[in-house]
Amino acid sequence: MTVNRLIFRNIKKNFKHYYVYIFALVFSVALYFSFMTLQFDPALDDTTGGVKGAAAIKTGSVLLIFIVSVFLVYANNLFIKRRSKEIGLFQLIGMTKGTVFHILSVENLVLYVGSLIVGIFLGFSMSRLLMMILFKVTGIQDVATLRFSSEAFVQTLVVFAAIYILILLMNAVFIRRQSILSLFRVATVTQQRLKKMTALQAILGVFGIGLILFGYYLSSQLFSGMFLGNQFFVVMIAILASVIIGTYLFYKGSVSFIFNIIRKRKNGYLNVNDVLSLSSIMFRMKSNSLLLMIITTLSALSIALLSLSYISYYSVEKMVEKNIPADFSILTEHGAEFVQALEKEGIANSYETIDLLNFQVDLSEVLSMSAEEGNSLFSFADTTMLVISDQVVEQLDVAETEVYLANQSDFLNNLMHIQEQGMIVFTGEEYVYKLAYKGMEDLTVLPARATGAFPVAIVDQSIYQQMLADKDVELSTEFSQYTGVTITNREDIERADTIFHALDIDIWAGNESKYEEKMIQKQGIGVIMFIVGFLGLAFLITSGCILYFKQMDESEDEKANYTILRKLGYTQTDLLKGVQHKQLFNFGIPLVVGLCHSYFAVKSGWFLFGTEMLTPMLIVMAIYTALYSIFGMLSVLNYKRVIKEAL
Amino acid sequence: MVILQATKIYKTYGNKLNKTEVLSALDLEVNKGEFVSIMGASGSGKTTLLNVLSSIDRVSQGTISIEGQNINAMKEKQMAEFRKRHLGFIFQDYNLLDTLTVKENILLPLSVQKVAKKRANEMFHAVSEDLGIADIADKYPNEISGGQKQRTSAARAFIHDPSIIFADEPTGALDSKAASDLLNKLSDLNTKRNASIVMVTHDPLAASFSERVVFIKDGQIYTQLYKGEQTRTEFFNDIIKTQGVLGGVQHDS
Ligand SMILES: Nc1ncnc2c1ncn2[C@@H]1O[C@H](COP(=O)(O)OP(=O)(O)OP(=O)(O)O)[C@@H](O)[C@H]1O
Ligand SMILES: [Mg+2]
Numbered sequence: 001m002t003v004n005r006l007i008f009r010n011i012k013k014n015f016k017h018y019y020v021y022i023f024a025l026v027f028s029v030a031l032y033f034s035f036m037t038l039q040f041d042p043a044l045d046d047t048t049g050g051v052k053g054a055a056a057i058k059t060g061s062v063l064l065i066f067i068v069s070v071f072l073v074y075a076n077n078l079f080i081k082r083r084s085k086e087i088g089l090f091q092l093i094g095m096t097k098g099t100v101f102h103i104l105s106v107e108n109l110v111l112y113v114g115s116l117i118v119g120i121f122l123g124f125s126m127s128r129l130l131m132m133i134l135f136k137v138t139g140i141q142d143v144a145t146l147r148f149s150s151e152a153f154v155q156t157l158v159v160f161a162a163i164y165i166l167i168l169l170m171n172a173v174f175i176r177r178q179s180i181l182s183l184f185r186v187a188t189v190t191q192q193r194l195k196k197m198t199a200l201q202a203i204l205g206v207f208g209i210g211l212i213l214f215g216y217y218l219s220s221q222l223f224s225g226m227f228l229g230n231q232f233f234v235v236m237i238a239i240l241a242s243v244i245i246g247t248y249l250f251y252k253g254s255v256s257f258i259f260n261i262i263r264k265r266k267n268g269y270l271n272v273n274d275v276l277s278l279s280s281i282m283f284r285m286k287s288n289s290l291l292l293m294i295i296t297t298l299s300a301l302s303i304a305l306l307s308l309s310y311i312s313y314y315s316v317e318k319m320v321e322k323n324i325p326a327d328f329s330i331l332t333e334h335g336a337e338f339v340q341a342l343e344k345e346g347i348a349n350s351y352e353t354i355d356l357l358n359f360q361v362d363l364s365e366v367l368s369m370s371a372e373e374g375n376s377l378f379s380f381a382d383t384t385m386l387v388i389s390d391q392v393v394e395q396l397d398v399a400e401t402e403v404y405l406a407n408q409s410d411f412l413n414n415l416m417h418i419q420e421q422g423m424i425v426f427t428g429e430e431y432v433y434k435l436a437y438k439g440m441e442d443l444t445v446l447p448a449r450a451t452g453a454f455p456v457a458i459v460d461q462s463i464y465q466q467m468l469a470d471k472d473v474e475l476s477t478e479f480s481q482y483t484g485v486t487i488t489n490r491e492d493i494e495r496a497d498t499i500f501h502a503l504d505i506d507i508w509a510g511n512e513s514k515y516e517e518k519m520i521q522k523q524g525i526g527v528i529m530f531i532v533g534f535l536g537l538a539f540l541i542t543s544g545c546i547l548y549f550k551q552m553d554e555s556e557d558e559k560a561n562y563t564i565l566r567k568l569g570y571t572q573t574d575l576l577k578g579v580q581h582k583q584l585f586n587f588g589i590p591l592v593v594g595l596c597h598s599y600f601a602v603k604s605g606w607f608l609f610g611t612e613m614l615t616p617m618l619i620v621m622a623i624y625t626a627l628y629s630i631f632g633m634l635s636v637l638n639y640k641r642v643i644k645e646a647l
Numbered sequence: 648m649v650i651l652q653a654t655k656i657y658k659t660y661g662n663k664l665n666k667t668e669v670l671s672a673l674d675l676e677v678n679k680g681e682f683v684s685i686m687g688a689s690g691s692g693k694t695t696l697l698n699v700l701s702s703i704d705r706v707s708q709g710t711i712s713i714e715g716q717n718i719n720a721m722k723e724k725q726m727a728e729f730r731k732r733h734l735g736f737i738f739q740d741y742n743l744l745d746t747l748t749v750k751e752n753i754l755l756p757l758s759v760q761k762v763a764k765k766r767a768n769e770m771f772h773a774v775s776e777d778l779g780i781a782d783i784a785d786k787y788p789n790e791i792s793g794g795q796k797q798r799t800s801a802a803r804a805f806i807h808d809p810s811i812i813f814a815d816e817p818t819g820a821l822d823s824k825a826a827s828d829l830l831n832k833l834s835d836l837n838t839k840r841n842a843s844i845v846m847v848t849h850d851p852l853a854a855s856f857s858e859r860v861v862f863i864k865d866g867q868i869y870t871q872l873y874k875g876e877q878t879r880t881e882f883f884n885d886i887i888k889t890q891g892v893l894g895g896v897q898h899d900s
Contacts, residue, residue: 267764267768268748268750268751268753268754268768268771268784269751269754269757269758269764269767269768270747270751270754270755270758271758271759272755272758272759275744275746275747275751275755279744279746279747279751280746282746283745283746558746560742560745561744561745561746563742564738564742564743564744565744566727567703567730567736567738567742568730568731568736568755568756569727569728569729569730569731569732569734569759570727570731570759571723571724571727571728572723573724574727647703
């Protein structure tokens with residue numbers, strides 16, 4: 001029999017082992033190709049809205065290559081392990097390592113080419129669906145038509161050729177390193193000795209937990225103003241490193257250590273649950289801890305990314321609402337002109353005009369930076385802020401000796417401390433106004449454009465008049481007047497917006513239409529959310545598949561064990577219970593730790609993305625957990641089948 | 648008292664087109680406290696017989712009852728429960744769990760019966776001393792020899808004092824000293840605890856420890872030898888003679 005015939009026969013005979021591997025290949029190709037098709041599609045240019053979207057897609061594609069490589073390398077490892085006996089046999093009957101390597105390479109080539117063809121076909125159909133989803137989230141009305149992109153095709157070929165070579169190299173190393181004997185024993189080698197459990201392991205475990213906590217602590221300090229400029233980047237890397245390494249040590253140390261203590265205490269007296277979960281997990285602890293770390297990191301990363309992007313999407317309305325209080329915000333003298341135009345068109349509206357009074361102020365008793373040493377360029381004792389009269393704020397009646405603050409922003413809230421009470425001191429040309437601070441009102445009176453995201457002071461009308469007369473003319477502001485126009489009927493908004501543009505009011509800096517702003521924001525964030533969502537889903541599916549494959553592999557390895565246990569008189573139900581425990585561990589632990597990691601990651605910087613953390617984060621976590629559990633359940637089903645077939 | 652009764656059992660493997668009949672109309676009775684050996688050529692269906700007798704496999708036809716209960720009629724769960732509590736197995740291919748240490752493998756049947764841990768430990772010490780595997784208690788199966796595996800498998804079969812023990816070539820991988828230790832242990836259990844033993848073996852010496860030897864050929868019982876009042880040596884010679892007549896494999900161990 002020639003080598004080529006042998007190869008062909010092998011593929012035919014081992015098809016069962018191959019199908020997982022082929023699935024991994026086809027899935028990866030389809031994923032990558034569909035993403036690439038989107039990237040190169042001209043229709044996407046409209047939606048991405050320029051550089052930012054394009055950069056997001058670029059970053060996404062790099063991440064995707066990374067995920068796909070990890071996935072395929074893992075699938076290949078399982079694949080070659082499953083066949084280690086066969087490889088050993090080839091060598092036993094006198095084939096050289098070179099020939100075996102040749103056989104594997106050609107086999108892989110056949111698989112790769114086949115999967116590429118199928119995957120590209122699937123990916124092409126998938127990208128059409130993706131395009132429709134993309135249009136949906138960005139609110140663009142367009143028909144999703146697609147052309148076959150040759151750029152995407154070439155790019156996919158290049159990437160998978162590179163991965164193919166990577167995998168060949170790994171196979172070469174594997175074959176080189178293994179002796180025939182070890183090939184026969186690959187499946188049954190214990191990865192962890194029961195006796196060799198030392199204090200070192202406990203220390204490692206504690207150290208790992210320490211590292212994780214340290215990472216969490218750093219992340220909570222990340223935006224507290226403690227770190228500036230370059231430090232910022234370094235700290236971010238430090239957080240990532242300490243959490244990832246900590247997680248690994250946690251699994252390797254703590255988990256093994258705890259398991260070991262439990263097992264030692266059992267003193268050999270294990271029930272069937274222990275046999276199927278505890279001892280089976282420990283048997284593979286070495287490969288488990290690495291795998292669990294990878295899965296945890298992937299999950300944490302994707303939950304965090306998904307949460308952050310969903311937070312932005314979720315917050316767009318609120319954010320715009322916060323930044324632009326009225327439907328149209330006009331900071332130039334075109335307010336009256338616009339209102340007139342609206343009247344002429346018969347669009348009912350109400351408007352208010354506020355003179356912007358900028359005043360020297362000492363806020364140090366009330367506001368301070370979160371961190372001890374703030375930015376030296378800025379001091380709360382010597383700054384300026386806008387002052388308005390309580391007359392323009394309906395809900396509020398301020399006494400003469402008092403002052404309220406309004407226009408708080410989440411962004412600032414996270415950077416500064418607000419005291420319960422204190423004095424705020426305004427200094428005019430001639431007088432000093434010492435007013436008692438009464439509280440921060442949850443109101444947005446002026447657009448963020450006018451205030452620079454800084455709070456606004458609200459004082460009594462009489463005080464306001466005095467201050468107006470006493471104002472420091474040197475302290476002129478960019479804008480002197482604000483006109484906020486509110487359209488009475490929602491359905492007139494679009495027409496009003498057209499007028500706003502027709503009168504060229506929008507070309508003046510500072511003038512904003514809330515309607516238009518929301519559209520723009522949604523589009524920008526929509527694309528980013530789509531990409532992050534795509535990646536998140538890819539991460540999810542990949543990590544789910546990796547776990548599932550791993551469990552499938554273990555179930556094959558342990559099939560003999562189930563046979564024995566069933567011969568000894570354990571029922572299928574007994575065994576299934578034990579296996580469920582194991583699944584709870586294998587799928588549950590990385591999920592819980594991953595959720596925990598992502599919670600801290602989101603918490604550290606969510607306010608840069610939006611105005612609402614908990615709800616969108618919880619929604620994302622719930623959906624992620626649900627989708628992820630599907631893989632756990634599939635795995636249990638697979639075990640059920642294997643157990644059933646075992647006797 | 649008959650503890651195990653098989654009447655007219657058939658066992659066929661394969662599908663309609665490609666059928667092999669391994670057991671055909673075989674009858675067998677085992678009394679309580681009896682030590683029976685089963686001999687026969689390789690491939691004659693000894694393991695198959697043991698499997699169906701012990702409810703691990705189902706017969707194609709015929710009935711098997713243990714302690715008066717027809718096991719064909721039992722639900723899978725009942726059958727499993729029965730195996731767990733009343734039967735002990737020494738398998739031809741050891742059947743140890745790779746993921747467990749020797750000690751954990753041996754203690755497995757006890758955890759079902761909720762034996763106190765201290766008591767379990769004592770039982771383990773007794774049985775592992777008897778079989779000479781005390782010093783490998785913490786090793787994994789892939790770190791011990793074939794004979795040690797076999798003794799581990801035997802220890803697991805004995806530890807919970809089963810009422811019937813099925814042993815498939817329990818001495819195949821043992822040297823003569825270890826083999827007779829194991830056989831003495833089996834005889835002990837048989838006499839002291841009145842456990843019934845059904846043992847498959849190729850070794851006439853091993854068979855001579857039992858009270859009755861059943862020879863199988865062509866899926867049926869060819870003949871049976873009773874030890875009766877004979878000494879072990881006389882019985883041993885008898886067995887060898889019968890094996891010669893049977894013309895199958897000569898004693899090959
Ligand atoms: N699962 C099976 N499927 C098909 N045929 C089987 C199966 N198990 C056993 N056989 C066949 O049944 C016959 C009896 O097998 P069995 O294992 O009972 O022999 P044995 O007497 O135990 O032999 P040995 O002394 O070699 O262990 C053999 O011919 C074998 O090929
Ligand atoms: Mg046999």
